[in-house]
Amino acid sequence: MADPILKLDDLSKNFGALPVTRHVSLEVLPGEIHAVIGPNGAGKTTLINQISGVLKPDRGRVLFAGQDVTRLGVAARARLGLARIFQISSVVAGFSAQENVALAAQAKAGSSFRFLKPARADRAIEDKAAESLAAVGLARRADVAAALLSHGEKRALELAMALVQAPRLVLLDEPMAGTGKAETERLTELLAGLRGRLPMLLIEHDMATVFALADRITVLVEGAVAASGSPEAIRNDPVVRRAYLGEDAHA
Numbered sequence: 001m002a003d004p005i006l007k008l009d010d011l012s013k014n015f016g017a018l019p020v021t022r023h024v025s026l027e028v029l030p031g032e033i034h035a036v037i038g039p040n041g042a043g044k045t046t047l048i049n050q051i052s053g054v055l056k057p058d059r060g061r062v063l064f065a066g067q068d069v070t071r072l073g074v075a076a077r078a079r080l081g082l083a084r085i086f087q088i089s090s091v092v093a094g095f096s097a098q099e100n101v102a103l104a105a106q107a108k109a110g111s112s113f114r115f116l117k118p119a120r121a122d123r124a125i126e127d128k129a130a131e132s133l134a135a136v137g138l139a140r141r142a143d144v145a146a147a148l149l150s151h152g153e154k155r156a157l158e159l160a161m162a163l164v165q166a167p168r169l170v171l172l173d174e175p176m177a178g179t180g181k182a183e184t185e186r187l188t189e190l191l192a193g194l195r196g197r198l199p200m201l202l203i204e205h206d207m208a209t210v211f212a213l214a215d216r217i218t219v220l221v222e223g224a225v226a227a228s229g230s231p232e233a234i235r236n237d238p239v240v241r242r243a244y245l246g247e248d249a250h251a
């Protein structure tokens with residue numbers, strides 16, 4: 001089996017006396033979409049914060065691309081190819097979609113394009129930006145100001161801005177929050193289209209999205225892993241149904 005791109009090893013975190021992450025171990029394999037679900041307050045955000053480097057765990061390790069990044073900050077992890085999207089938007093409203101993606105490409109390319117002549121560097125960046133916009137279905141909206149894009153299109157733009165940086169793992173923080181039904185379906189389709197090309201760790205409340213996208217689901221309850229497995233296994237797990245889906249497992 002391929003080495004995991006992300007591995008959490010016995011991660012634990014307390015807020016004061018409150019344990020919010022309890023001995024969490026999980027892996028994301030190359031090309032896999034791994035969803036983390038759980039009731040409100042289960043500790044999903046706290047977990048993703050420890051993965052991206054916003055929070056340091058009290059114990060345990062975060063391994064990314066084979067490297068122990070537990071003590072590294074957000075920027076260092078981002079440089080290693082860890083992208084987080086949808087929590088804080090980095091879209092510049094007055095810039096076109098193309099300009100926003102080019103800006104993201106430029107930020108990443110700082111070093112790799114340094115030795116190219118400026119005009120060539122610009123063209124390479126513009127081409128990469130156009131490619132990423134096309135990958136998220138925004139090719140025809142390239143010249144539209146970000147402010148004028150629909151909510152769903154803005155999400156797609158954020159995805160393009162992440163893609164252009166060629167990340168090794170994308171952390172998707174509630175991509176469907178505040179998104180209408182039609183947009184949720186479009187965005188789900190878009191993410192499904194990236195399956196296999198890009199490993200993703202997805203935190204999402206919308207169960208239709210989770211079950212449509214995830215190759216594997218980990219269920220957090222009170223900070224601990226209550227279950228982990230295929231969508232089918234999770235759907236039929238009596239512990240999950242009782243603790244999370246709010247159903248009587250014997251019904």
Ligand SMILES: Nc1ncnc2c1ncn2[C@@H]1O[C@H](COP(=O)(O)OP(=O)(O)OP(=O)(O)O)[C@@H](O)[C@H]1O
Nearest residue numbers: 015016018020038039040041042043044045046047
């Ligand atoms: N900075 C903090 N200080 C103290 N307690 C916190 C802090 N942040 C979160 N908590 C508590 O930690 C627990 C886990 O919260 P967290 O936001 O990680 O859960 P969540 O699963 O993401 O919830 P939701 O689905 O509602 O977003 C909750 O009991 C919450 O009240």
